[in-house]
Amino acid sequence: MAGGKSPATWGPGYHFGMSTPYVRPDLPETMTWEELERLPEEIAAQIELWEGHVVWARRGPGEHQMFTRRLTNSLERSARKDMSDRTEHCWIANLETNVFFGQTGKSDFMTPDFLVHRCLGAPYQDVRADDVVLVGEVLSPSNSVSEIEAKRARYAGGGIPWYWEVELARDDSAIDTVRAFALETRSGQLPDGVRALHRANYILVGEWTHADENGVEIVHPFPISIPWSELEF
Numbered sequence: 001m002a003g004g005k006s007p008a009t010w011g012p013g014y015h016f017g018m019s020t021p022y023v024r025p026d027l028p029e030t031m032t033w034e035e036l037e038r039l040p041e042e043i044a045a046q047i048e049l050w051e052g053h054v055v056w057a058r059r060g061p062g063e064h065q066m067f068t069r070r071l072t073n074s075l076e077r078s079a080r081k082d083m084s085d086r087t088e089h090c091w092i093a094n095l096e097t098n099v100f101f102g103q104t105g106k107s108d109f110m111t112p113d114f115l116v117h118r119c120l121g122a123p124y125q126d127v128r129a130d131d132v133v134l135v136g137e138v139l140s141p142s143n144s145v146s147e148i149e150a151k152r153a154r155y156a157g158g159g160i161p162w163y164w165e166v167e168l169a170r171d172d173s174a175i176d177t178v179r180a181f182a183l184e185t186r187s188g189q190l191p192d193g194v195r196a197l198h199r200a201n202y203i204l205v206g207e208w209t210h211a212d213e214n215g216v217e218i219v220h221p222f223p224i225s226i227p228w229s230e231l232e233f
Contacts, residue, residue, distance in 0.1 A: 025043060027039075027054060028054070029053060029054055030052045030053055030054065031047075031049060031052065031054055031107070032049075032052065032107045033049065033105070033106035033107045033109075036049065036107075048109060048110050048111055049106075049107050049108055049109055050108065050110070050154065051107075051108050052107045052108065057111070060138070060140055061140065063168060063173050064113075064138050064140060064168070067138050067166060067168065067175055067231065068095050068096070068113045068114055068138050069095065070230060070231050071113075071114055071136070071138070071166060071226075071231065072093055072094065072095040072114040073230070074226040074230045074231065075093040075114065075116055075134075075224065075226075076093035078222065078223065078224040078225060078226070079091035079092075079093050079116060079222065081223070082222035082223060086222075089222065090118060090119035091116055091117070091118065091119070091133075091222065092116065092117055092118075092119055092120075093114070093115070093116045094114070094115055094116075094117070095113060095114045095115075096111055096112075096113065096114075097111065097112070097115060097127055098110075098111050098126070098127065099111070099112060099115065099127050099128070099129055099132055099135065099158070099160075100126050100127065100128050100129065101128075101129050101157075101158045102128075102129075103128070103130075106126065110135075110151070110154060110155070110158075112135040112136060112137060112155075113136055113137050113138045113166075114135070114136045114138075114164075115127075115132055115134060115135045115136065116132070116133050116134040116221070117131045117132045117133065118131050118132075118133065129158035129159060129160055130159065132158075132160045133160070133161055133162060133221040134160070134161070134162040134163070134164065134221055135155050135160050135162070135163055135164070136163065136164035136165065136166060137151060137164075137165055137166070138166045138168065139165055139166065139167050139168065140168055141168065141169075141170040148165070152165075152181070152202055153201075155202075156183055156200045156201055156202050157199070157200060159183070159185075159200065160183065161182065161183045161220075161221060162180065162181070162182060162183070162220065162221055163180075163181040163183070163202050164178065164179065164180050164181070165177075165178075165179045165181070166178050166179075167179070174232070175228075175231050176209065177207060177208065177209050178206075178207070178208045178216050179204060179206065179207045179208075180204075180205055180206035180207075180218055181202035181203060181204055181205065182202065182203055182205045182220070183200055183201075183202055183203075184200065184201050184202065184203045185199075185200050206218050210228060214227070215227040215228045215229075215230075215231075
């Protein structure tokens with residue numbers, strides 16, 4: 001879940017996007033998926049594991065949930081249209097679904113606000129990063145630059161081709177900006193002796209505000225067209 005998340009190593013008791021103290025159980029900074037499953041559901045649902053490190057999450061304000069749902073519905077509509085136009089494609093748009101990194105194991109995962117993945121061929125399968133073509137986060141005004149960059153780097157490291165950020169307005173119940181990032185897996189030309197911090201990075205390739213009368217329009221990973229009317233409060 002976004003709205004948000006923060007690695008336990010950033011300091012005990014820290015919670016992404018929070019303005020008031022929040023009391024949480026005293027858990028270790030690292031856990032396995034099996035240990036997480038033994039926790040009460042209301043506690044486990046607030047946790048991600050970043051390479052085994054506990055990352056606490058808390059549900060954001062009502063606007064966060066509403067715009068997450070509306071954006072997901074719009075992506076699903078576009079995905080269904082693409083599937084009807086190109087029957088060889090099979091997409092599933094979903095929200096707040098665990099995405100597991102690596103081919104095996106479950107102790108390294110994130111829970112994006114919304115995502116699109118390929119159909120998995122059988123019900124109740126785990127979603128692996130290799131299955132995902134698009135992930136996105138709905139960002140509240142309280143989200144810091146460092147927190148946003150940490151999420152972005154994790155998704156890029158998992159090889160997910162497309163990442164979206166939906167920025168909420170600071171003083172209104174509305175979406176301010178939608179940004180689309182494409183994965184760049186080959187670093188650009190750097191000076192001698194300088195190496196990229198991350199092996200993969202996202203490049204901003206699309207940005208839409210209400211000044212764009214046609215709404216959000218992009219052709220990858222499939223044709224997506226979202227009028228602002230579908231995203232209004």
